[in-house]
Structure formats: structure tokens, C-alpha cells
Amino acid sequence: MFDFDILFSSVLNGLTTGAVYALVALGLTLIYGVLHIINFAHGAALMLALYAVYFLKTQFGIDPYLALPIAIPGMFALGYLLQRGVINRAGHGRDENILLVTLGISIVMENLALLLFKSDTRSIDTAYSLATVEIGPAMIAVPKLVAFAGALVVSALLFWIMGRTDLGRAIRAVAREKEGAKLMGIDVDHVYAMSFGIGLACLGAAACFLLPAYYVNPQVGGGFVLVAFTIVVLGGMGSFVGALVGGFLVGVVESLGGLFLGESLGQIGIFAIFIGVVLFRPQGMFGARE
Amino acid sequence: MNRIAIAANPDVEVRPREGRTALRQLAAIVLFVLAVGCVPLFTASGSTLNFVMMALYATLIAQAWNMLGGFGGQFSFGHAMFFGSGAYIQAIAQLQGGINAWVALALAIAGAACVGLATGALSFRYGLKGSYFALVTLAFAEVFRIVALSVSFTGGGVGLMVPLREAPSNLQFATRSGYLWVMLALVAAALLVTWWLRNGRFGAWLQAVRDNEDAARAVGVNPFRVKLGAIGISAAFMGAAGAFYVQVFQYIDPAIAFGPATSIEALVGAIVGGMGTLWGPVLGALVLHLLAELTRNLFGELPGLNMVIYGTVLVLIVIFLPRGIAGIGLSVRRLWAQGRGGPHG
Numbered sequence: 001m002f003d004f005d006i007l008f009s010s011v012l013n014g015l016t017t018g019a020v021y022a023l024v025a026l027g028l029t030l031i032y033g034v035l036h037i038i039n040f041a042h043g044a045a046l047m048l049a050l051y052a053v054y055f056l057k058t059q060f061g062i063d064p065y066l067a068l069p070i071a072i073p074g075m076f077a078l079g080y081l082l083q084r085g086v087i088n089r090a091g092h093g094r095d096e097n098i099l100l101v102t103l104g105i106s107i108v109m110e111n112l113a114l115l116l117f118k119s120d121t122r123s124i125d126t127a128y129s130l131a132t133v134e135i136g137p138a139m140i141a142v143p144k145l146v147a148f149a150g151a152l153v154v155s156a157l158l159f160w161i162m163g164r165t166d167l168g169r170a171i172r173a174v175a176r177e178k179e180g181a182k183l184m185g186i187d188v189d190h191v192y193a194m195s196f197g198i199g200l201a202c203l204g205a206a207a208c209f210l211l212p213a214y215y216v217n218p219q220v221g222g223g224f225v226l227v228a229f230t231i232v233v234l235g236g237m238g239s240f241v242g243a244l245v246g247g248f249l250v251g252v253v254e255s256l257g258g259l260f261l262g263e264s265l266g267q268i269g270i271f272a273i274f275i276g277v278v279l280f281r282p283q284g285m286f287g288a289r290e
Numbered sequence: 291m292n293r294i295a296i297a298a299n300p301d302v303e304v305r306p307r308e309g310r311t312a313l314r315q316l317a318a319i320v321l322f323v324l325a326v327g328c329v330p331l332f333t334a335s336g337s338t339l340n341f342v343m344m345a346l347y348a349t350l351i352a353q354a355w356n357m358l359g360g361f362g363g364q365f366s367f368g369h370a371m372f373f374g375s376g377a378y379i380q381a382i383a384q385l386q387g388g389i390n391a392w393v394a395l396a397l398a399i400a401g402a403a404c405v406g407l408a409t410g411a412l413s414f415r416y417g418l419k420g421s422y423f424a425l426v427t428l429a430f431a432e433v434f435r436i437v438a439l440s441v442s443f444t445g446g447g448v449g450l451m452v453p454l455r456e457a458p459s460n461l462q463f464a465t466r467s468g469y470l471w472v473m474l475a476l477v478a479a480a481l482l483v484t485w486w487l488r489n490g491r492f493g494a495w496l497q498a499v500r501d502n503e504d505a506a507r508a509v510g511v512n513p514f515r516v517k518l519g520a521i522g523i524s525a526a527f528m529g530a531a532g533a534f535y536v537q538v539f540q541y542i543d544p545a546i547a548f549g550p551a552t553s554i555e556a557l558v559g560a561i562v563g564g565m566g567t568l569w570g571p572v573l574g575a576l577v578l579h580l581l582a583e584l585t586r587n588l589f590g591e592l593p594g595l596n597m598v599i600y601g602t603v604l605v606l607i608v609i610f611l612p613r614g615i616a617g618i619g620l621s622v623r624r625l626w627a628q629g630r631g632g633p634h635g
Contacts, residue, residue: 038421086605092612095420096365096561100608103554107601115594218594222550226432229425237421264447265440271433278426279416 009138010259011252016144018251019151020210024224025231025243026158027202033238034175034195040102042228043221044109045200049075049207050216051113057124064208071204079200083193113218123215147209154205155244171195230274236284312489315568319485323478330467339466345579346473352559352571353480354527359557360565361487362520363500368427369528369556371434374547376402376529380536381450391461395533402529403522410521414514435548449543452536461537469538476530483523484568496520562607564616573615
């Protein structure tokens with residue numbers, strides 16, 4: 001029914017989309033793995049990052065890729081302050097409270113964007129927005145290819161931070177055994193805030209790679225949240241390798257689902273995977289059973 | 291059993307005369323229903339009646355969520371799937387089956403309960419809890435939304451319109467008061483079921499499972515069956531709310547039916563009010579609805595600002611009232627009891 005060329009380009013496209021999904025999911029899985037909270041503000045934070053990159057380009061003429069050194073620390077600071085200033089205070093040791101707070105934050109962020117920037121969908125024009133390269137029989141947009149490479153670099157950086165630095169060791173220690181880490185002299189609140197900050201910093205990077213081939217409006221985050229949750233669960237909550245592999249897998253499934261089932265029904269593949277994984281292998285592909 | 295559940299849960303006050311408290315609660319429910327039921331006798335103002343009706347609607351979905359989330363400890367993020375199932379059954383039964391609206395309402399309630407039992411059976415059979423249960427219900431609701439968008443009998447993205455035929459036999463009323471009374475009857479039923487959960491044997495099992503599933507199993511409670519019962523009841527009330535929505539607005543589409551907004555409204559109302567309490571969801575739904583109306587009227591011409599305030603207040607409530615609004619009453623009563631010298635009143 002479909003020839004190889006169409007299939008090949010569909011898979012390739014899925015992989016490039018999946019790379020950005022993976023970036024979003026890496027942040028989410030880090031926050032879940034360390035703080036054990038479902039961050040419902042993740043999509044809204046991505047939306048804010050996209051607006052930031054958009055305005056850096058339109059107001060100051062800064063290319064999205066050159067905005068990386070601004071967007072990443074900016075989102076990190078936002079995440080650190082949110083966790084220390086708001087989320088940590090609202091927890092009171094009850095999970096449902098943290099959940100409500102992240103929900104409240106996302107409502108505030110999305111509607112602040114609606115208030116300030118209106119509901120218009122905006123996108124940017126760059127010299128490379130419409131450029132494509134040929135890979136075998138497939139045509140791939142240059143921004144998607146850059147996003148793919150960029151996502152891999154950022155993930156590698158994240159792996160290095162987690163595996164090789166003192167901060168990474170502290171984060172892993174807190175994730176595994178909070179009380180023990182505290183006794184070893186680790187400032188748990190600081191580590192929590194650092195983790196949340198790094199989680200949002202991933203979104204800063206994702207926004208820079210995403211915007212040249214994408215758009216932004218106040219609701220743009222919602223679509224990513226569910227996909228990112230799917231990836232996190234698929235890969236195993238808290239697993240970085242899982243988030244990366246899961247991101248690519250979901251990107252490909254979405255792309256193929258769209259090809260075979262059409263735009264709207266195609267998405268169902270993602271949720272079918274999600275429900276199947278949660279029911280039959282809740283620890284995910286790379287997670288350890290609790 | 292009842293004592294075990296209550297003793298294990300710090301949110302529930304321990305009181306010696308449970309029977310008298312239960313009767314007093316029942317009297318409070320009757321008074322509440324009578325008082326609200328009299329509102330249309332004193333005012334014919336459409337906006338007032340509309341406000342009361344929508345506040346009751348918010349109460350119904352918050353209380354429905356509370357039955358499973360508050361008493362059962364199962365945090366659903368996809369209660370919209372039961373709401374939407376009820377709504378679509380209500381609309382399709384009338385449009386394609388030519389069925390009377392009251393009969394359709396019964397079908398919608400039963401259908402939503404079945405959806406609850408089916409998804410609950412799947413989720414609980416595999417022991418999902420906590421975040422996993424929350425996420426799987428969210429995903430189920432999304433699947434329902436995408437299916438409703440893609441198949442033809444739901445009208446796809448265009449949605450379904452139920453024709454206007456105002457007659458009480460048709461569950462359509464010329465004035466708001468008719469809808470208000472129907473809604474009040476549903477809320478009364480929800481309050482009675484919640485009262486039963488708080489004081490009856492099944493509710494004690496449910497709370498025992500919430501507080502410690504292994505301990506509950508050890509004393510002979512079947513957690514799977516208890517949770518399944520709770521999700522079925524909870525879903526039935528959500529289905530009723532969905533059917534009511536269709537009757538009032540005569541329209542339903544996939545985003546309204548299965549989008550996350552209803553799931554969020556239900557759980558926020560219950561948690562802000564106070565989970566696992568009888569009056570918490572009533573208070574929570576009322577306060578949030580009041581807040582939403584107030585900010586909409588004040589800042590309606592600036593889209594977004596009303597929801598910014600809503601979200602901010604939500605965060606503040608969580609920071610300063612960690613046990614919900616009902617927690618204030620509980621703290622006051624504890625202080626009062628301590629003042630009189632008794633540790634538990």
C-alpha cells in the first residue's frame with residue numbers, strides 16, 4: 001500500500017520530532033525521579049520558553065539557536081525560583097497539594113500569556129526555516145535536523161551532569177534516599193530546586209530547537225504534556241535512557257499513525273502505547289520495579 | 291472496621307458518638323436541600339438562578355470525584371471520560387434512538403457507571419495507584435476524546451445539537467428553576483451517597499483501603515472490589531452531570547465532553563474544599579465558582595486575567611489551607627475541644 005520511500009521519510013520525520021519530545025520528557029522525568037511529583041506546569045513552562053525565544057528573535061533579532069545561552073539559564077532560574085518559592089512551600093508533605101500547585105501555576109502561566117500576547121498563533125521566519133536536505137529518498141527540513149542533533153547534544157550534557165558531577169551525585173542521592181542524603185550533609189531543598197531548574201532548562205533548549213519549524217500560542221504546551229507523560233511512563237519514570245528512547249519511539253509512532261490512520265485518529269497510537277505500558281509493564285522499558 | 295479506618299486517618303476527627311453525628315449530618319443535608327430548593331420561590335432573576343444552578347453542577351462533579359478520590363484515595367485525572375460518556379449517551383439516545391430524555395438520563399447514568407467499571411477493572415486489576423492511576427485515567431479520557439473526534443455517530447468535531455423542545459416531560463424547562471431543581475435532586479443524591487460512604491460499612495471498607503490497603507486486606511476487605519464499587523458510583527454521578535449539561539446547553543462536542551477542563555474542575559473543587567469530607571466539595575465548588583464568576587464579571591473584557599487570578603488564588607489556598615476549606619472548621623472544632631479540656635471533644 002505504501003512504498004518504502006514514504007515509509008522511510010515518515011520514520012525519519014518521526015525521529016526528528018521524537019528528539020524534541022525526548023528533550024521535553026527528559027526534564028519531566030528528572031523532576032519526577034527526584035521530587036516524585038507530576039509537574040503539570042511542564043507544558044505551560046515550555047510555552048513560556050517558546051514565547052521568550054520568539055520575542056528574542058522579533059524584538060532583538062537574536063537567532064533562536066544563538067538564544068540557547070539565554071533561554072537555558074533563564075528557564076533554569078525560573079524553575080529554581082518556582083520550586084523554592086512556591087511549590088516547596090505548598091507541599092505540606094501531601095502529594096495532592098503539589099499536584100494542585102503545579103496545576104495552578106500552569107493556569108496562571110497560560111492565561112498570563114493569553115492576557116499579554118493574545119491568543120494569536122505566531123511563528124518566526126528565518127533563512128533556514130524552509131530549507132530542506134535530502135537523506136536518501138527523504139526530504140528533511142533543516143531545522144528538524146538541527147533539533148535532532150541539538151537534542152542529542154543536550155541529552156549527552158545531561159547524562160554527563162548526572163553521572164560525573166558532584167551535583168549529579170547529590171541529585172541521585174536525594175532521588176534514592178532523601179533522609180540519608182540529608183544526613184550526609186546534602187541540602188535537600190537546594191537539590192530539589194536545582195533538579196526543577198534543570199528540568200525547566202531542558203525546556204529552554206527544546207524551545208530554541210523547536211521554534212524555527214514550529215509556532216507558539218498560549219495553548220501550545222498542552223499537546224506536549226500528554227506526549228511527554230507518555231514518554232516518561234514508557235521509558236520508566238525517572239529513567240533518562242528511557243526518556244530518550246521513548247521520545248524517539250513515540251515520535252515514530254505518531255508519524256506512522258498519522259500516515260496510516262490520518263491526522264486525528266493517528267494520535268491514538270500514542271495513548272494506546274501509554275495505556276498498554278501502564279497496565280502491563282508499569283515500570284516502563286528501563287525502569288526498575290518499585 | 292469503621293474505627294480502624296477513622297483511627298488510621300488524621301483527617302477524620304475521632305468522636306465517641308458516631309450515631310448522633312450521622313443523624314446530625316443527615317439533618318444538615320435535608321436543611322441544605324430545602325434551603326436551596328426554596329431559592330426559586332424568592333427570586334425569578336435569571337442570573338441568580340443560573341448562578342445557583344451552575345454552583346450545584348460544580349458541586350455535583352466535585353462530590354462525584356470526592357467519592358473515589360477523597361474516600362478511596364484514587365486520584366483520577368480523567369473524570370471527564372465519565373462526564374463525556376454520560377453527555378454523549380444523553381444526546382445520542384435522543385437524537386438517534388428517539389428515546390425520552392428522562393429515560394436517556396437513566397441510560398447515561400448507567401452507561402457512565404459501566405465505563406467507570408470497565409476502566410476501573412482494567413486499572414485496579416493491574417494494581418495501579420498514585421501517579422500511575424492519575425496518568426492512566428488522563429490517557430483514557432484522551433482516547434475517548436480522539437475517538438469522539440474521529441467516529442461519525444458523535445458528529446466528530448462539529449458536535450451534536452439536541453433540538454429545543456421545552457417541556458418538563460422532555461427534561462427541558464422554560465425557566466432556570468426547573469433545571470435547578472433537577473440539579474438539586476442529583477446533588478441531594480450525591481450528598482446522601484457521600485453520607486453513606488462516611489457512615490456506612492462500604493465507606494469504612496473504602497477508607498480502610500485508602501489508608502492502608504494491606505491492612506485492609508488482612509482484615510478481610512477485598513480492595514479490588516471496593517475500589518471498583520467506588521469508581522462505579524463516582525462515574526455514575528459524573529454521567530448524570532454530563533447528561534444534565536446536554537439538557538441545559540443542548541450541545542456537546544469532544545473537547546467539552548472529554549477535554550481536561552471538567553476533570554480539573556472536579557478534582558480542584560474536591561481538594562480545595564477538603565477531600566474525604568461531606569461538605570468540603572460543596573464549599574470548594576461554591577467558593578471556586580464564586581471566584582470564577584466574580585473575576586469574569588470584573589475582568590471579562592481582558593481575556594486571561596480572570597483565570598490568572600483564579601490560578602493565583604488556587605495556589606494561595608493550597609499554601610495556606612493544606613487540608614482544604616473544610617480543614618478550617620476542623621481546626622476550629624479541635625481548638626474548641628481542647629479549650630474545654632477534652633482531647634477529642
